[in-house]
Amino acid sequence: MKRAQLVFLLATLVGCLIPCPNVRSASSGSVSDAPTTEPSSTLRNLDTDVSNYADRAAPLLPSTLSDQQETVLGAPDVALLPTKTVATTAPAVPTTQPTTMGAPPAAESKNEWIIAPLPNHNPEFGWGIVGRAAYIFSLDPNDKISPPSTIGLGGYYSENHTWFAGLFGRFFIDEDRYRVIAGLMHAEVNYNFSGVGTAAGESGNSIPLSQQMNGGMGECLFRIAPGFYLGPKYVGANVHISVDTSDLNSPMGIPANEVNTTMSGLGVHAQWDTRDSVFYPRKGYLADVEADFHDPAIGDSFAYQVYQASYNQYVGLSERQVLAFRIMGRFESGDVPFYALSQFGRGSDLRGYKFGQYQDKQMFAGQVEYRLEITRRLGAVAFAGVGEVANSIGEMTFEDLLPAGGIGVRYVLAEKNHVAIRFDYAWGRNGSQYYLTVGEAF
Numbered sequence: 001m002k003r004a005q006l007v008f009l010l011a012t013l014v015g016c017l018i019p020c021p022n023v024r025s026a027s028s029g030s031v032s033d034a035p036t037t038e039p040s041s042t043l044r045n046l047d048t049d050v051s052n053y054a055d056r057a058a059p060l061l062p063s064t065l066s067d068q069q070e071t072v073l074g075a076p077d078v079a080l081l082p083t084k085t086v087a088t089t090a091p092a093v094p095t096t097q098p099t100t101m102g103a104p105p106a107a108e109s110k111n112e113w114i115i116a117p118l119p120n121h122n123p124e125f126g127w128g129i130v131g132r133a134a135y136i137f138s139l140d141p142n143d144k145i146s147p148p149s150t151i152g153l154g155g156y157y158s159e160n161h162t163w164f165a166g167l168f169g170r171f172f173i174d175e176d177r178y179r180v181i182a183g184l185m186h187a188e189v190n191y192n193f194s195g196v197g198t199a200a201g202e203s204g205n206s207i208p209l210s211q212q213m214n215g216g217m218g219e220c221l222f223r224i225a226p227g228f229y230l231g232p233k234y235v236g237a238n239v240h241i242s243v244d245t246s247d248l249n250s251p252m253g254i255p256a257n258e259v260n261t262t263m264s265g266l267g268v269h270a271q272w273d274t275r276d277s278v279f280y281p282r283k284g285y286l287a288d289v290e291a292d293f294h295d296p297a298i299g300d301s302f303a304y305q306v307y308q309a310s311y312n313q314y315v316g317l318s319e320r321q322v323l324a325f326r327i328m329g330r331f332e333s334g335d336v337p338f339y340a341l342s343q344f345g346r347g348s349d350l351r352g353y354k355f356g357q358y359q360d361k362q363m364f365a366g367q368v369e370y371r372l373e374i375t376r377r378l379g380a381v382a383f384a385g386v387g388e389v390a391n392s393i394g395e396m397t398f399e400d401l402l403p404a405g406g407i408g409v410r411y412v413l414a415e416k417n418h419v420a421i422r423f424d425y426a427w428g429r430n431g432s433q434y435y436l437t438v439g440e441a442f
Helices: 046-056 198-202
Strands: 112-122 126-137 149-158 163-173 178-193 207-225 228-243 260-273 284-294 304-318 321-334 362-373 378-390 402-414 419-428 431-438
Touching: 112 149, 198 378, 207 260, 228 284, 378 419
Parallel strands: none
Antiparallel strands: 112 126, 112 431, 126 149, 149 163, 163 178, 178 207, 207 228, 228 260, 260 284, 284 304, 304 321, 321 362, 362 378, 378 402, 402 419, 419 431
């Protein structure tokens, strides 16, 4: 590790990219043209990092965060300028005399500010606004392989008074041999808790909860082979739950030992990435596996385990058409507190369902999405999927599947990296929902 200073901070939600003028440096190089035999992008965007953190400190932040690849604060598309010979009209010189060469022009810097404000809509939290300010930079100007690192801060506020603020960062070190993420955050999330299991989600009963959370996370991945990364991770948070007893429409209650708790989990994360882009993949795949272990011995209020695996595949049908597939499973065992249960609505797996409605220890979902670029900036999608929650793997009989489907429109904000505003209208078993955010669903 050439630079081991890696504290960084996490943010939520997506934003629209408004780059400020680049900071130029004669010593900085380029990522895009650097020669390498490895797949270019295991680089995951910051919303992925936020979402992964939220999955452990549930009930998650707004679903402007997808479970895998949503909005991006990506690297500016710069190229290393070539060295050129200075033209001259002087007469030919003897072969023993060296030819005069011009000095190479300065390489364009990877450094860039990004400011990202954007209106947002989530089925559970209503309308809101998200914002982020971030600085993209090179840790080592002589490193021509590592993607740019990012540090910044972000926030969110919605009409149901859910809000979030956090510091975040992601660092790529020593020619992309190490990838480090870290973050600190505070969140106050207001939502309706429907109970545990499919039957509870369809009962129509719920209780309004307010969850306050202060926490942080850190992860360091080591490159084991081209495109393959493996490493440890940690997540911790203090969680406080309060119940609005003035508006209860269900006799359900929250266990007393789950009202004021501490979350502390150690885990391992493995990732294999062959995508041609982290922003808008047209081919390749992303396989992701995580295991987290919570126990009083490491400071958690409960003893339980969380295992999560996902696989995304991208198939280019033509220059303007892509077929994307995703399958995921999240499996928990032990004494899992209600706020850490697997649930739909926390990301973009199975759009069409509210946050906090369907949750249990086990969950799986599969979906397919057709993506069409109509013009240079305008696009459309159609998607469908199914999923299920259950208390145990043996209870997943596929007889109580939750269907989902919908259509969407895309408007490209950043053409170089194909980052778009995403508007999706989705149908589920209990009705329809719509989403406004930035970045593809997966």
